[in-house]
Amino acid sequence: MSFDPARFRAEFPILSREIYGKPLVYLDNAASVQKPRVLIDEMTRLMTHSYANVHRGLHALSNETTTAFEEARQTAQTYLNAASADEIIFTMGGTDAMNLVSYVLGQDEIGEGDEIILSVMEHHSNIVPWHFLRERKGAVLKWLDVDADGNVDLDAYREMFSSRTKLVAMSAQSNVLGAFPPIKEMAAIAHEHGALFLADGCQHAVHGPVDVQDLGVDFYVMTGHKAYGPTGIGVLFGRKAILDRLPPYRGGGEMIDIVEQERITYNEPPHRFEAGTPPIMEAIGLGASLRWLMEQDISGLKAYERELTDHAMEALGRSNIATVYGAAPDKGPVIAFNLGQAHPHDVSTILDRQGVAVRAGHHCCQPLMKKLGVTATARASFTAYNTHADIEALVDACAKAHDMLG
Template sequence: MNDAAPIIKGLDVEAIRKDFPILSETVYDKPLTFLDTAASAQKPRVVIDAETALYEHYYANIHRGVYKFSQDATEAYEATRETVKAFINAAKSKECLFVRGATEGINLVAQAWGRTFLKEDDEIILSEMEHHSNIVPWQMVAEERGAKIRVIPVLDDGSLDMDAYKGLLSDRTKMVAVVHISNSIGTMNPVKDIIRMAHDVGAVTLIDGCQAAPHLKIDVQDLDADFYAFSAHKAYGPTGIGVIYGKEDLLDRMPPWQGGGDMISTVTFEKTTYNDLPHKFEAGTPNIAGGISMKHALDYITALGQDNIAAHEKALLEYATKALGAFNSLRIIGTTPEKGALISFTMEHAHPHDIGTILDRQGIAVRAGHHCAQPIMDRFGVPGTVRASFGIYNDTSDVDRLVAGLKKVTDIFG
């Protein structure tokens, strides 16, 4: 494919790769080709250095101390909240709650909102392509409250059946929770339309933005999302920290999900009054280092430009789709034109785990399995897929190495 490789403008990938120390590592004496950003992205030096600087120079617990280190750490931690506000264009920083990741954010909404507002026979609409983290929390609260889950089916090309979605909506619909970009097959859903249609019947919406936030410009006000979740570790930031955005009026009407320090105003054995937003939902000592370094990850993305990132990854996806299409034995799962930067595929006679293992010996890191999205695997009649997912540090040379690795798979399995 080298002769046909397009010139992808917008990102200087060679310079970007120098910012990521791990990309200079070798695997089995082969240069690392990292194609698993959808699971967890690698970290630039500025993120690593931010965590190190905290622990070496000014670590202290936040929000509580009057001494300098505590005040400095608090200021750095809360500066991230302002960065998040700008990153997703929230109206107010207090609408941006810090959680351990998108999974905890979705669980927070399912428990705090769901337990408060769902009643028997109310309906929750999910899609067939949801990650388990946007299925199981709703199953738990639905069982407790006597609510019902309805599912938007997926068409053969991996897109949502929007006519079926329209038919599912009714005055019984109270929550519509869908993924922005599928982690398993890459489909980019028309979430603005989904939200508008949900609001037309009086429903609340939650968008799982894990695969969108690092790759697209997100504007929660333009989308009119009620809740929007994403994790820092998929956005070139640390693990153990993420964001659940919620509209202020909804968050004000929801009770806290967890109790403890910092989420309270006053406590007696007779009664507790709760703190203001966002602290009402942030009990206990948080991931301070993660919170501080997340700012540097989001600043890094912003400096590159989300439009530049999206254009680069779209061109790379087109190149990879064409390259993999040359294999007669390979089937791409999810072929809708509106996709995020990943390809999910199977190959005849070769199990995804075997493919992943052979590629690993070539220094190529991909994901193999059901990607925590078993219902969509069942929809397409496969136990799992191989998933190659791209990030800001990937270019056509990575795709060429993937193609070479898959040729070894065909040599072995035919």
Template sequence: MTFDLTAMRAQFPILEQEVYGKPLVYLDNAASVQKPRAVIERMTDVLTGGYANVHRGLHFMSNKATADYETARESVRKYLNAASKDEIIFTMGGTDAINLVAHSLGVAQLQEGDEIILSVMEHHSNIVPWHLLRERKGIVLKWLDVSEDGDIDLAAFEALFSDRTKLVGVTGLSNVLGCEPPVQEMAEIAHAHNALMLVDGCQKSVHGPVDVQALGVDFYILTGHKVYGPNGIGVLYGRKKILDQMPPFRGGGEMIDKVTQDEVTYNDPPHRFEAGTPPITEAIALGAAVEWVMQQDIQGVQAHERALTDHAMEALGALNFITLYGRDPEKGPVVAFNLEGAHPHDVSTILDRSGVAVRAGHHCCQPLMHKLGVTATARASFAAYNSHEEIDVFVEALHKAHNMLG
């Protein structure tokens, strides 16, 4: 297969519009990517010809929706190379998936004084749920430092373990620095110390299929809106042996086996963790999204995103009024920066008037911002449909912002 940028862009209707009379240059993909026509049309198909509540219904429409819903689960299983689709739990998003693990483990397995190791570059979604356990159960949080480029010292990582360490939580790809932690090696170290390994893969999984079995992780998190799918849907992958031991996160319909006035028994995973009516349309569309990704020239897309990142880093690195954060030459397509003497919010606002959409703020990574000695950065991030010409427009807009704010 040969990567064709023109054909790729043609699949995204939103890219045809203008902003303030200028072509849209969407560089906020680390926050949420745009949707290809295949996903949009799949959602329309469900809502116009295949919607009903899933499971337990005996009529045609319910059977069709259930089959489509479970087919989507199988698509996600393939995308993550899970051993069984029973290891794929649909959630309301990545944040919801991490909260599920934190709450379920906290109830069933964690005691006061037990330890959880987190890196300082985690998204708040992989920090706050563990802080809740710290506040409510006396769990101890231990912090893994990283270099300013996001490098991890594995010896320092292993030195954090004790016989009370129960879990490690780490990002699959930093949404600020763009670096990728050595997840497989970290999982091996965690397991050697009888601890579980959770990876927040929301940033990583958009760039191609993931092999959770090869990584050796116990939990992997995916969110729909960052993998060309809809929002309101996410995935928790969990090893079946572990899920079987975890109590429910929420109570309601579907997650039960039997309910009487005196007791409740629970369904097997994954249904044990999918209480109530699930996000049916969104789950089916997520299945369409990961199938769409798997149909692409993955190596071509990754090479294109690599070239975009290198182009942006070289162009911004040549500007004496820009500070870049995260310079790993193998980093993912995320470029965090600040313009000298200007607040990132002001920079973002001026870029927007040139049609360029970037993110500005702490990116839900305040511990990392503290590490970097800033309160916020601007951030450009790239997806398969972005072009080198768009980066040039972005750089030209930065010059305008510097002239106005510098």
């Protein structure tokens, strides 16, 4: 079945509402996407029909919920093509997942003088946890530069490694420039130097299933709310051989095996890293969203998102009022821009009054903003429920903001 944008859009009830008397044009998808009916129905069903705590109960509701929860883990395994469901850890989101990796690696594997390679276009969620290791363990952060479009110089990247390099943490898609770094090649280079590789896939995984085995990464992070799922849920993929040797993240129920007054022993992964009652409904809801997404014509979906991005880039360029940041020909559906000297917050406010929702600020990417020579930008981001009419509404609203703000 070929991709049908109208049918896809019809799955999102919120898109029928109006803002200030105008049809909602939601272009803040890089921050969080709207929710399909399948997710709404599944979470409603859980709350009204089949909810209980998981794993330890023996009654019918607990057994039903445990089965659904573990099926969601298997769905995430399929979506990421992990070798085993034991490589899938449910977290509270992408930020929580990266903090988990930082904490457990910082226990025994990364210490004083050990090096972590980051890029200047990382989201703060993939910067601050590594600063914790710099502050608390004496780790050294090394920064990979990118060009204005987010392209990576692989030769310069190779030169950054030393015998002390323990980890590379890299976005799989920039949330500002839309750039897709060559993760597969970069992971292979890291492994040649004995370093681990973490890919931040929070912007990447929304565009369709991911093959972590092909990418060759050691860790892959995704968040639910950007992948048509609920908030409060994320997925961390970790290679089992690595997870097996790592200590727990938090202490509590489920992550233990034996608890005595004098000793404790820990559960096997993934449960070792899932202390306490997990986000049960959120995980099951994410599973429903991912199954629904995998039923779509993914190649058609990606091609349609490409059409929208090309349309927006061409239309904003033709308007001669916008400075666009990041123009790689294969960029993802994210456009950061400014209108002259107008502050992005003012631009966003005027666009909102036209029913057009965009982001404004530094997008949790202050090192990248510094490189681009700005303090903030506006950002329009698209997904497959957007339309070409949405793009025209964006351009028209930008023209009005430009006229008002000079």
